[in-house]
Amino acid sequence: MGREVSESCVDGVVMEMVAAYCGRFYAAKPELAAGRIEAIGFQVGHQLSERYTMERPRFTDHLEAIKFICKDFWSELFKKQIDNLKTNHRGTFVLQDNHFRWLTRVSLDPAVENTDATENDSGSLGDSAAQTTSMLLYFPCGLIRGALTNLGIPCAVSADMSNLPACSFVVRIKT
Amino acid sequence: MPSPSSPPRAHGPTTSREQPPSIRRAPPSRCSRVNCRPADSAAPDQLPSGNMIVCVAVVGHQNNPLYLQSFTEADDALKLHHVVHCSLDVIDERVNNPKRSAPTLNETFLGLLYPTENYKVYGYLTNTKVKFLMVTTDLDVKDADARNFFRKFHAAYVDAVSNPFHVPGKKIASRSFGARVSTIVKSFGSGTVG
Numbered sequence: 305m306g307r308e309v310s311e312s313c314v315d316g317v318v319m320e321m322v323a324a325y326c327g328r329f330y331a332a333k334p335e336l337a338a339g340r341i342e343a344i345g346f347q348v349g350h351q352l353s354e355r356y357t358m359e360r361p362r363f364t365d366h367l368e369a370i371k372f373i374c375k376d377f378w379s380e381l382f383k384k385q386i387d388n389l390k391t392n393h394r395g396t397f398v399l400q401d402n403h404f405r406w407l408t409r410v411s412l413d414p415a416v417e418n419t420d421a422t423e424n425d426s427g428s429l430g431d432s433a434a435q436t437t438s439m440l441l442y443f444p445c446g447l448i449r450g451a452l453t454n455l456g457i458p459c460a461v462s463a464d465m466s467n468l469p470a471c472s473f474v475v476r477i478k479t
Numbered sequence: 480m481p482s483p484s485s486p487p488r489a490h491g492p493t494t495s496r497e498q499p500p501s502i503r504r505a506p507p508s509r510c511s512r513v514n515c516r517p518a519d520s521a522a523p524d525q526l527p528s529g530n531m532i533v534c535v536a537v538v539g540h541q542n543n544p545l546y547l548q549s550f551t552e553a554d555d556a557l558k559l560h561h562v563v564h565c566s567l568d569v570i571d572e573r574v575n576n577p578k579r580s581a582p583t584l585n586e587t588f589l590g591l592l593y594p595t596e597n598y599k600v601y602g603y604l605t606n607t608k609v610k611f612l613m614v615t616t617d618l619d620v621k622d623a624d625a626r627n628f629f630r631k632f633h634a635a636y637v638d639a640v641s642n643p644f645h646v647p648g649k650k651i652a653s654r655s656f657g658a659r660v661s662t663i664v665k666s667f668g669s670g671t672v673g
Contacts, residue, residue, distance in 0.1 A: 351641045357606035358633055361585040454607045456540065 311405075318406055322439045334435065338442045345446020346453070353451035356380055366477055369455045370397050377451060382406075395477040399448075402470045406444065410437055410468060438463070441471060448473055531617035532628075532664045533598070534559040537636055539648055540608035542567055546636075546651045550664055559598075563612050566593045566600045570610055573602075587633075588626050603629040609636070615667075628667050635659045 322341060330337035356377055363369045374386035378401075388400040441463035449461045458478045465471035534556075537546040547563065549556045569592045589602035592612075599618060603611040611632055613625065639645060639656035 347643075347647075350647060354605070354607050354609075354640060355637045358637060360606065361587065362604065362606050364585060456608055 315406065315409060318440065318443055321443070322436075326436070326439055334439075338439065341439065341442040342446040342449070345443040346450035347446075349447035349450025349452075350454045351450075352380070352447070353377065353454045357455070363455065366395070366457055367391070369452060369457055370399075370475065372455075373448060373451060374399060381447070395479060397475040397477075398472055399475065400470070400472040404444075404469060404471045406440060407437075407465065407471060408469050410440065437468075438465065441465065445473065448475060452477075531620075532613055532615050532667050534563060534612075534614035535632065535660060535664060536563045536610075536612040537651065538563075538567060538610040538612065541648075542610075543648065544650065545609070545648075546656070546660075548657065548660065550661070559614055562593070562595065562598055562600060562614055566602060566612055567610065569593050569600075570602050570604060574604065588622075588629060590622065590625075601625045601629070603633065605633065611636070624667065628663065631663045632660065635663065 321344070325337040325340055326334060330340065357372070360372075363372065370389065370391075374389050378384065378386050382401075382405045384401075384403070384405075386399045387402045388398075390398040390400070445461040445463050449459060452459050452461075452475065460476045460478065462474050462476075463471055464474065533551050534549040535546075536544065536548075539545050547560065549559045551559070570589060573589055573592070587603055587605055589604055591599055592602040593600040598614050598616060599620060601613045601615070601620070603613075605611070611629055613628060613632075635656060636651075638659075639651050639653050640647065642653060645651065645653065
């Protein structure tokens with residue numbers, strides 16, 4: 305698949321932002337760094353949702369807004385739609401992306417993974433690698449939360465990644 | 480006394496009589512000449528009549544004013560703000576009792592909200608529950624014109640709130656937004672036709 309320069313730039317900016325907040329500004333407090341990155345995502349999502357909903361009629365219910373996120377919003381951002389949407393019909397939605405663009409260039413260092421598997425003592429090393437990767441997901445979480453909040457749906461969004469390029473976002477709507 | 484509002488009212492019908500809809504759809508060259516002449520020749524005293532929109536407003540989702548601007552020389556800003564304020568209730572009513580406006584259900588353009596003897600108020604409600612209001616003295620506005628106006632107005636708003644220095648929920652202080660809105664307001668009824 306073709307890859308545009310601007311896309312690589314966005315990748316670079318996201319990674320550098322995460323690195324800057326985690327490694328320099330709030331090196332000692334990862335929760336604070338996560339909060340800050342999420343807040344940036346929130347603002348961006350807030351603004352983008354205003355722009356991308358400009359030409360469409362108002363949404364009648366939550367599902368319609370979530371579908372908008374899955375289809376149009378995601379297409380605008382990542383040139384693809386969310387692959388799978390699940391819901392319990394009680395305010396929880398799971399948005400699964402099997403090939404999340406911002407994670408396609410991320411890989412865990414195999415050396416770290418191997419030591420992690422063999423030696424239990426260095427488990428913290430593997431943890432920190434996973435933590436670094438999960439830091440990358442606070443920004444998209446904020447994007448989703450910002451967009452939905454602007455559409456009048458207050459919610460909490462968390463991300464989960466099991467095997468790397470795939471990840472899922474869990475949206476819990478606050479009632 | 481209706482003295483502040485009577486000049487635009489007196490001019491409004493005359494300009495519309497001079498340009499009935501059939502003439503407005505005339506070839507663009509003629510159309511623009513007809514519309515430009517009053518603004519070029521007698522700008523100072525005829526400005527209010529060419530400027531058919533007297534007030535525009537952007538109101539946030541908690542009914543907090545984000546932008547409020549009147550375009551009259553007369554000292555009736557308070558009156559216009561009152562009209563805008565009253566229209567907010569009409570929007571709430573429309574949105575909460577959608578049965579009455581079934582054909583336009585969930586459309587962003589809400590149409591004519593609040594006709595008074597001197598003004599007509601048009602409304603627009605975005606997906607993000609931001610309300611746009613426009614008060615006009617022109618008593619025969621075409622829906623398409625109003626729609627077109629709100630589309631441009633909304634685009635200007637989106638660009639203004641995308642400014643990273645804009646704080647969401649606060650008043651829009653951007654000067655370029657103000658300039659852009661007044662351009663849109665000025666083009667209403669003249670530039671949009673044809």
